[in-house]
Each structure stands twice: as structure tokens, then as C-alpha cells.
Amino acid sequence: MNTSTDELTPLLQRGYEAGFVTDIETDQSPPGLSEEVITRLSETKKEPRYLLDWRLQAYRAWIGMQEPHWSIATYPPIDYQAISYYAAPRSVDPKRPKSLDEVDPRLLETYRKLGVPLHEQAALAGVAMDAVFDSVSVATTFRETLKKAGVIFCPFSEAAIEYPELVHQYLGSVVPFRDNFFAALNSAVFSDGSFVYVPPGVRCPMELSTYFRINAAKTGQFERTLIIADRGSYVSYLEGCTAPMRDENQLHAAVVELVALEGAEIRYATVQNWYPGDEEGRGGIYNFVTKRGDCRGARSKISWTQVETGSAITWKYPSCILRGDESIGEFYSVALARHRQQADTGTKMIHMGRRTRSVVISKGISAGHGRNAYRGMVRMAPTALHAHNYTRCDSLLIGPHSQAYTIPVLEVRHPSARIEHEATTSKIADDQIFYCRQRGLDEETAVHLLVNGFCREVFQKLPLEFAVEAQKLIAVSLEGAVG
Amino acid sequence: MNNEQPLLDVRNLWIKAQDQFILNGLDLQIRPGEVHAIMGPNGSGKSTLVQSLAGHPGYTIEKGEISFDGEDLLTLTPEERARRGLFLAFQYPVEISGLGNGYFLKAAVNAVREARGQIPYDAVEFLKAFRELAPLVGLGQDFLERGVNAGFSGGEKKRNEILQMLLLEPRLALLDETDSGLDVDALKLVARGVNATRSKDRSIVLVTHYQRLLDYIDPDVVHVLIKGRIVRSGTRELAHEIERGGYEPLLATMA
Ligand SMILES: Nc1ncnc2c1ncn2[C@@H]1O[C@H](COP(=O)(O)OP(=O)(O)OP(=O)(O)O)[C@@H](O)[C@H]1O
Numbered sequence: 001m002n003t004s005t006d007e008l009t010p011l012l013q014r015g016y017e018a019g020f021v022t023d024i025e026t027d028q029s030p031p032g033l034s035e036e037v038i039t040r041l042s043e044t045k046k047e048p049r050y051l052l053d054w055r056l057q058a059y060r061a062w063i064g065m066q067e068p069h070w071s072i073a074t075y076p077p078i079d080y081q082a083i084s085y086y087a088a089p090r091s092v093d094p095k096r097p098k099s100l101d102e103v104d105p106r107l108l109e110t111y112r113k114l115g116v117p118l119h120e121q122a123a124l125a126g127v128a129m130d131a132v133f134d135s136v137s138v139a140t141t142f143r144e145t146l147k148k149a150g151v152i153f154c155p156f157s158e159a160a161i162e163y164p165e166l167v168h169q170y171l172g173s174v175v176p177f178r179d180n181f182f183a184a185l186n187s188a189v190f191s192d193g194s195f196v197y198v199p200p201g202v203r204c205p206m207e208l209s210t211y212f213r214i215n216a217a218k219t220g221q222f223e224r225t226l227i228i229a230d231r232g233s234y235v236s237y238l239e240g241c242t243a244p245m246r247d248e249n250q251l252h253a254a255v256v257e258l259v260a261l262e263g264a265e266i267r268y269a270t271v272q273n274w275y276p277g278d279e280e281g282r283g284g285i286y287n288f289v290t291k292r293g294d295c296r297g298a299r300s301k302i303s304w305t306q307v308e309t310g311s312a313i314t315w316k317y318p319s320c321i322l323r324g325d326e327s328i329g330e331f332y333s334v335a336l337a338r339h340r341q342q343a344d345t346g347t348k349m350i351h352m353g354r355r356t357r358s359v360v361i362s363k364g365i366s367a368g369h370g371r372n373a374y375r376g377m378v379r380m381a382p383t384a385l386h387a388h389n390y391t392r393c394d395s396l397l398i399g400p401h402s403q404a405y406t407i408p409v410l411e412v413r414h415p416s417a418r419i420e421h422e423a424t425t426s427k428i429a430d431d432q433i434f435y436c437r438q439r440g441l442d443e444e445t446a447v448h449l450l451v452n453g454f455c456r457e458v459f460q461k462l463p464l465e466f467a468v469e470a471q472k473l474i475a476v477s478l479e480g481a482v483g
Numbered sequence: 484m485n486n487e488q489p490l491l492d493v494r495n496l497w498i499k500a501q502d503q504f505i506l507n508g509l510d511l512q513i514r515p516g517e518v519h520a521i522m523g524p525n526g527s528g529k530s531t532l533v534q535s536l537a538g539h540p541g542y543t544i545e546k547g548e549i550s551f552d553g554e555d556l557l558t559l560t561p562e563e564r565a566r567r568g569l570f571l572a573f574q575y576p577v578e579i580s581g582l583g584n585g586y587f588l589k590a591a592v593n594a595v596r597e598a599r600g601q602i603p604y605d606a607v608e609f610l611k612a613f614r615e616l617a618p619l620v621g622l623g624q625d626f627l628e629r630g631v632n633a634g635f636s637g638g639e640k641k642r643n644e645i646l647q648m649l650l651l652e653p654r655l656a657l658l659d660e661t662d663s664g665l666d667v668d669a670l671k672l673v674a675r676g677v678n679a680t681r682s683k684d685r686s687i688v689l690v691t692h693y694q695r696l697l698d699y700i701d702p703d704v705v706h707v708l709i710k711g712r713i714v715r716s717g718t719r720e721l722a723h724e725i726e727r728g729g730y731e732p733l734l735a736t737m738a
Pocket residue numbers: 500501503505523524525526527528529530531532541574
């Protein structure tokens with residue numbers, strides 16, 4: 001019987017249930033990136049001219065930019081010419097909106113196996129789903145129901161054609177392509193993603209959800225999500241992601257832009273379970289993502305909730321620009337790093353409007369040789385009268401080799417603005433485990449209880465079904481992390 | 484005293500922690516329904532004994548046998564021992580701040596209930612059991628919301644241990660200095676809790692420094708543990724003897 005948490009390593013390679021490959025004919029562009037590749041991509045998607053011009057501008061900007069290396073993550077250089085920037089199942093016609101009956105059964109089966117059935121009868125109650133497979137959307141469910149409410153929920157490529165004014169007006173308005181290296185790359189080559197528009201005063205009648213799946217080898221996934229909540233509207237959105245187990249690393253560089261106009265509220269939740277690599281650190285997704293929300297109108301609210309269990313490297317800082325007076329930004333995060341995973345994640349709360357408020361609750365769990373950093377910035381601009389931020393970062397270490405860092409940056413430019421910051425680091429102690437076991441709980445249950453207790457505040461922010469899912473995911477991810 | 488098979492049978496137990504022998508050939512038999520008190524100077528090995536019985540991984544059993552209800556206890560994991568009805572009220576209850584006390588109690592009760600083939604409590608049933616038992620030890624419902632022992636006062640922690648004992652209905656309860664650090668009223672509450680749980684098939688071990696506790700809970704046997712061995716066993720009178728004269732006279736009789 002071995003009960004010491006000092007013996008937590010090596011962690012067993014278990015539990016990545018999403019690691020299968022779908023055997024399907026794929027059209028894949030040859031590796032490499034150039035203006036020609038981008039032009040061809042845009043043509044394949046029958047995109048309007050403005051979009052191609054924008055992509056090319058982004059590409060030219062990207063060429064002059066440096067890959068950022070300020071995070072805690074270390075990794076060998078990425079060869080951007082070795083990546084294929086477009087891959088799509090041959091059976092998916094990129095130009096045509098699809099009805100479920102026309103979708104390749106192998107794709108439907110893939111999503112069923114992942115626990116997100118696309119058939120509306122079988123789907124999670126009250127959740128509309130956009131399913132993105134490699135570079136294309138294969139199906140979007142409940143479109144009719146949503147249309148009746150006036151809500152637009154469709155693949156990005158379709159929006160670019162069907163709603164060019166909206167896309168043109170808002171694309172890049174929160175994350176300009178010059179923002180950073182990966183945002184510029186994404187702007188040049190993004191293939192698909194989801195588009196949401198909620199008209200004024202409408203409360204979106206369903207949860208909206210996108211499931212991102214990388215299947216093809218030697219590709220990256222570069223999706224783009226744009227959500228616009230018009231005045232006084234409300235929408236709750238959830239994204240999930242998985243990829244097969246492969247020995248090489250794959251790049252995922254997404255951009256998500258949220259715009260909340262006056263009095264609107266957007267809740268954005270992520271359950272990220274990209275393949276994390278094996279216990280030696282072989283393979284896994286590089287998850288380099290820019291997510292930002294703009295509380296553009298007064299009294300608007302944007303809330304980010306993320307549960308990050310996957311990816312070899314996570315580089316991600318969902319942020320809020322609190323421009324409107326009395327707008328509210330929230331960030332609730334659980335990030336888990338085990339094996340050789342490296343998670344560098346956090347948020348930026350940029351307070352510009354008066355009496356803007358933000359809350360940041362970050363829970364980092366490190367196990368095995370996992371490294372977890374919370375990197376957060378709170379900026380109170382000179383205009384942010386009586387703004388307030390509350391930040392708490394808790395780190396939980398499991399085993400002797402795991403690491404946690406907290407890197408806060410606080411800038412206060414107005415004397416009436418207030419920032420409260422708390423940070424704690426704790427270990428799951430042997431005597432806590434023994435105490436639980438003495439009460440009849442086995443070791444694994446004890447660890448789950450301790451970890452769930454640790455994450456509770458964040459899980460509570462997820463829609464119920466997903467909170468259960470997130471708990472299970474954490475449990476599976478920590479299987480073998482003890483004993 | 485009855486002649487039934489002992490519920491707990493410890494024979495010639497030798498225990499080491501970090502290369503040091505702490506128990507040196509200890510024997511102890513406890514029959515169903517009996518209450519035993521164990522007294523002894525600081526560092527004599529009382530906690531080592533009860534922690535080892537519960538399966539604490541920090542102790543090495545060098546020699547000896549322990550059977551619990553006819554089963555070899557040493558082959559069982561700590562949780563298996565707990566599920567078979569062995570309960571330890573810790574001398575120093577552990578704090579788990581992130582975990583809600585109510586959630587923890589319910590999980591523990593249900594783990595033990597399932598092992599006994601009983602249907603796990605749902606939230607309502609658990610709350611009912613809690614409301615019935617918590618007043619016995621003077622704890623209010625607000626203790627469900629707080630973290631396990633987190634920020635509890637010394638006395639509240641001890642009462643929380645007794646509450647767990649009442650909820651888990653063990654066959655053998657090992658109470659390690661549950662009386663230490665309690666005010667008189669709390670002592671009465673704890674004693675009341677223990678007396679409420681006394682029955683013909685529940686055995687109790689009271690580790691204590693004070694005969695005061697024994698004024699409220701009447702033991703069948705009192706043992707004196709010195710230097711890892713039980714040197715005397717007797718009736719309540721032995722506790723009074725120690726109260727008056729300390730352990731010196733007993734030490735003198737040891738070889
Ligand atoms: N894990 C351990 N490692 C090293 N020494 C230990 C360990 N546990 C106990 N000891 C030592 O064994 C001896 C007995 O300790 P134990 O806690 O069993 O005493 P006790 O009789 O319960 O004392 P008290 O009345 O003070 O609670 C002490 O000298 C103690 O320091």
C-alpha cells in the first residue's frame with residue numbers, strides 16, 4: 001500500500017478519451033504560407049474582397065512580427081512553413097449551408113463519440129451546437145429555433161458572405177490583427193469558427209456552443225469566433241475542444257472577439273481538452289489563443305469562465321476592455337497542468353469607464369511535472385473613476401515536482417480606483433488525504449473531493465451540464481495522479 | 484466483563500516511526516460493547532497506537548498481529564478499515580479549507596453506508612441526520628457551509644469529530660484526547676455524545692490525560708501505557724490513583 005503523495009509520479013497515461021482519429025478523406029493544402037496560399041483559401045471559401053484584403057494586410061504585418069517568448073513555456077522553434085493551413089473533409093461542401101441529413105455519417109459518429117451528438121433529438125437540451133472539424137464547420141443545429149428569435153448563429157465563413165456588413169464592422173475591432181504575433185497569423189489564415197449576433201433586447205433562448213475538433217495530422221487549427229450582443233441582449237456561449245493523440249505537436253491559434261453593447265451581457269465558457277501530450281511531453285496541442293471582450297456600452301457585462309485541462313502549452317489571457325461606464329468584467333478560471341504540460345494563462349481587465357468593476361478568480365492545479373502560471377493585468381485608466389477590481393489566485397500543488405507561479409501586474413492611474421489582490425498556494429497534504437481515508441473515502445475520491453472543493457467557485461459559474469462535465473474531466477485528468 | 488470474542492485483538496505489537504521503536508510489544512483486547520480508557524505520559528505512544536490501528540502510513544509495523552472482528556487488520560487499507568467500522572477521532576483534526584464540511588460529511592457517511600450495504604443518503608436524508616445529531620454536540624447548521632475544520636476553534640474541531648462518529652456509527656471508536664482543550668460545558672456535550680453512542684455492540688477507546696472525562700463516561704477498563712507498552716490495567720480506581728500520584732510510582736515498578 002502506497003499512500004504518500006510524494007510518490008505521485010510518474011503519472012499514468014490514462015484517460016484521454018478523445019484521442020481517436022476519424023478515418024475520412026481530407027482535402028488538405030500543401031504545407032507552407034504565402035500570399036498565394038491565403039488568396040487560394042479565400043477563393044475556396046468564396047469570400048468577399050474586403051476579407052481577402054484584410055487577410056493579406058494581416059499576413060504582411062505578421063511577417064514583420066516576432067513570436068513572443070515571455071511566457072513560462074519552453075518549446076522548440078515552430079516551423080510555420082511546415083504547417084498545412086487548410087484541411088477539410090472532402091464530403092463537406094464549404095459553400096453550402098448544411099442540413100444534418102446531408103452530413104457525412106462518419107462525422108456525426110465522431111461527435112457522438114465525443115459526447116456531443118448533433119441530432120437535435122439526441123442533443124443536450126437547450127443547447128445549439130456548431131461543429132467545427134479541422135478547418136470547416138460541418139453542421140450547426142437548431143438554426144430554425146434561433147432564427148425565430150432573431151439570433152444569428154452560423155459558421156464564420158457563412159457569415160462573411162451572408163452578413164458582410166456585420167462582419168466588416170466588427171471583425172478585428174476588438175483584437176486588431178496587429179495585436180500580437182498569433183492574432184496576426186490567425187487573421188491571415190483563419191478558416192472557420194462561429195459567428196453570433198443577438199439583436200437588441202433579445203435574450204437568446206438557448207445556450208450556444210461550438211465544438212472544435214482537430215483531426216488531420218500536420219495541420220493547425222485557426223478558428224475565429226465573433227460574438228456581438230446588441231443593446232440589452234443576453235447570450236451564453238460555450239466552446240469545447242479535443243484532438244487525437246499524436247506524437248507531433250500541433251498548433252492551435254484562435255481569436256475570439258466579443259462585443260457587448262449598452263446593457264448587454266455575454267457569458268463565454270470554455271472547456272478546453274486539447275490533447276495534452278504523453279507523460280514524457282511528446283505531442284500535444286500548442287494552444288496560443290487571443291480572447292478579448294469589449295464592454296463597449298454602458299452597463300454591459302462580459303464574463304469568461306474557462307476550464308483548461310488539455311494542451312501541451314496553453315498561452316491564453318481572455319480579457320475585458322471595460323469601456324462603457326458601469327460595465328462589468330469577470331474571469332473565472334481553472335487550469336490544470338500535469339505530466340509535462342505548461343499552462344500560462346490569466347486575464348487582463350482594462351478599466352476605462354467610470355465605476356467599472358471586475359472580478360478575477362483563478363485556480364491553478366499543478367501535478368506531476370506540470371507548470372502553471374497565472375499572469376494577470378489590471379489597469380485602471382485615468383478615466384476609470386471609482387473603478388474596482390477584486391483578484392484572487394489560488395494554486396494547488398500535487399506531488400513534489402509540480403510548479404506554480406503568480407505574476408500579477410497592477411496599474412492604477414486614478415486615485416479613486418481600487419484593486420484588491422489575494423494569492424494563496426497550497427499543497428494537498430498527506431494528512432488531509434489520510435483524514436479523508438479514515439472517514440471511508442478512497443484515495444482517488446479524496447483527491448477529487450479536495451480538488452473539486454478547490455475549483456468549486458469556478459465550476460459554479462458553468463452551465464449545469466458542463467459543470468458536471470468539467471468535474472469529470474478534472475477527475476479523469478487526475479486519475480493515476482495519486483498512489 | 485463478557486466472554487465474547489474480542490472485537491479488537493492486538494498481540495505483541497512492535498511499531499517503528501523513522502527508525503525508532505515507539506510501541507514495544509503491546510497487547511490489547513477489546514470486546515464488543517466495552518469502553519477502555521488508555522492513559523499515559525506524553526510521548527508514551529498512545530496516538531501512535533490509535534493512528535496505526537487506523538492505518539496511518541507513517542508507521543511501520545515491525546512485528547505483531549491485529550485482528551478486527553476476526554479479520555487481519557494489517558492487510559486492509561485505511562478506508563477499508565473505516566468502512567468496516569473503525570473510527571478515529573483525531574487528537575489534531577485536519578483542516579481542509581477548500582472542502583465544504585457538509586459535503587465532506589455526506590461523502591463520508593455514504594462511503595460507509597454503501598460499504599454496509601445501506602442505501603446512500605440523499606441531500607434531504609443527510610440533512611435530517613445532521614439536524615438530529617449536531618445539537619447533541621452543540622454544533623449549528625452553519626458548520627455545514629464552512630470548510631472542513633477550517634477556522635474551527637479547538638473545541639469545535641473536537642465536537643466535529645464526535646459528530647462524525649455519531650453519523651458514521653462505528654463499531655470501534657478510538658477517541659484520541661477528545662477531551663483535551665474542552666471547557667467544562669463542551670466536555671459534558673462530548674461525553675453526552677459518547678454516551679449516546681454506547682451500545683452493546685459498539686466499543687470505545689478513550690485516550691485521555693484526565694480522569695475528569697471518566698467522571699462522565701464510565702470505562703470498563705483503564706490501561707496505563709508507558710514507553711510503548713501497557714504496564715497496568717485496572718478499573719476506574721486506577722485513574723484516580725494516577726490523578727493523585729502521577730506516573731512515577733508506576734514507572735518505578737517497571738523493570
Ligand atoms: N511519525 C513520527 N516520526 C518520529 N517520531 C514519532 C512519530 N510519531 C510519533 N513519534 C514519537 O513517538 C513518541 C510517541 O508519540 P505519540 O504521539 O504516540 O505519543 P502520545 O502518547 O500520544 O503523547 P501525547 O500524550 O503527548 O499525545 C513520541 O516521542 C513522538 O515524538
